[in-house]
Amino acid sequence: MTQRLYLVAYDVSAPKRWRRVFKLMKGYGEWLQLSVFRCRLTEERRQRLAAALATLEAIGEPLPDANEGPWIG
Template identity: 45%
Template sequence: MSTLYLILVSYDIADPRRLRRVARTLEAVGDRLQKSVFECGLTPAGLQALRLRLRRIIDPAEDHILIQPVCRHCRRDMGWQGKPPSAACEPFWIV
């Protein structure tokens, strides 16, 4: 069994069609935390595949995607102000 890593993905996509495609791609692999922020549990191979899929969708001259790994120590220190996401978004798969 491969280790899953917590990855935060946020994006700003200029075109509505590409925006929907990026959102659908991320919904398939992670949990939406905010409108353009996802939390994903991915293997290294899964992360590489996601990067490739997103690269094929976006226009690099207009769009921006931030893919940020989060270590388990940093995850413990993360906190929410305001309404936190649902418990379903909790990354129970971090080991």
């Protein structure tokens, strides 16, 4: 399967929620800065990550809409 490189950045204001997103992202990529990760993902793993982030959105404040821009690879 082909892997593509993604840069994922997020802005979550609640510390507890930030930690949840951070722990999730650590399983998908390399931590670069406070809320920025570099991820090499197959299309399947990218979809799993998007679904996991959507699940976190369901339990708290909304995450930024991923549809605001393309997943650049």
